[in-house]
């Protein structure tokens with residue numbers, strides 16, 4: 545296994561391109577199952593989760609070919625119906641095969657995802673929504689086994705806006721007979737991207753981007769003639785903006801959509817950063833001190849839970865008390881304990897974290913518990929005095945394309961080394977080694 549070493553304290557400067565969004569790429573790749581034929585997707589990020597998704601689709605009988613950020617995928621035939629435990633335990637998004645497989649093939653078997661580092665994360669809403677369309681489920685040996693005859697449109701209300709829940713039920717409803725009305729849907733840009741993709745396949749969906757989706761079922765969908773381009777990653781973009789903010793630098797992220805980042809931009813401005821935008825880029829600069837700020841995570845367009853950890857790292861560098869309230873997941877402050885090891889003064893009470901910012905962090909060896917926690921620790925390390933080691937890099941590989949390369953090109957002293965490496969001189973040598981010209 546690898547770890548990341550960082551020699552902190554340098555302002556990051558320059559331009560970096562945002563990759564395609566992980567949380568759009570995974571549902572879109574899986575949604576190709578509803579339309580038999582050859583699909584082409586563009587701006588697909590090179591991530592461990594993308595590879596896991598393609599290997600899952602391969603195991604269902606749908607081969608794929610990756611060429612840079614383009615993926616060709618042949619869903620002409622579905623040969624198997626099962627998403628096995630060894631895939632689902634690596635990637636919860638595997639549960640998204642339920643909707644499209646039940647709609648197209650009438651059967652799907654998915655290992656029931658357990659809880660994870662950020663919460664219990666049940667899938668009851670996915671199953672209830674699919675049941676409303678006529679699917680039946682049994683639980684056998686840790687697997688949810690779904691069967692369906694002809695699906696019928698239904699009027700269904702989610703108990704809470706759920707991103708993958710909305711995506712799963714929507715992707716089945718597009719092939720159901722008659723009209724479905726899905727209420728209290730998630731409105732995240734990644735759900736919107738899936739809607740646009742399904743429309744490109746021939747689906748009829750009204751209310752895209754609102755909490756009520758009305759779907760007129762069609763009997764058949766087919767791959768679009770042109771490659772479909774995945775929306776850019778607003779969470780990766782936000783993470784690079786925080787990298788500029790936390791190091792007192794100046795970074796422009798291109799291929800980004802500032803309209804999807806309103807609440808993150810507001811938080812950075814209240815922390816004292818200067819944000820400038822064009823329709824396709826966003827730039828964050830900071831020269832003065834960081835001010836404390838408050839945020840509450842909420843479904844889109846509220847502040848994204850996937851940026852909460854990164855902002856907690858930033859709050860450690862502010863001078864004064866910041867408050868962060870997490871309303872989406874019940875256990876998403878695991879990074880706080882690691883930030884404390886770097887000198888962060890953070891108190892927690894239920895879903896409220898108060899960060900008593902002292903304006904500095906010091907380098908340490910820290911361990912990431914999940915993807916966004918890993919990103920937060922890398923950000924903290926970029927600003928900390930001295931050397932840090934961030935262990936369990938596989939979390940970052942799941943969701944950030946070439947993060948080390950991108951940060952190095954912005955001037956960070958950062959490298960990836962083997963976990964067993966302990967020698968500080970070798971860390972420095974790795975950080976000084978020329979960067980292999982990047983994959984993307």
Ligand code: EPU
Nearest residue numbers: 567637665666667668669670705706707708709872873915
């Ligand atoms: N929930 C239920 N029952 C359900 C579904 C959800 O109780 O059937 C609850 C969850 O436990 C949570 C809340 O509803 O408390 C919202 O969860 P949601 O279903 O929206 O989360 P998700 O679909 O499992 C996606 C992203 C997450 C992101 C959340 C929230 C993907 C593949 N994952 O998860 O991304 O944090 O939405 O925006 O889209 C990440 O990228 O690091 C990540 C964790």
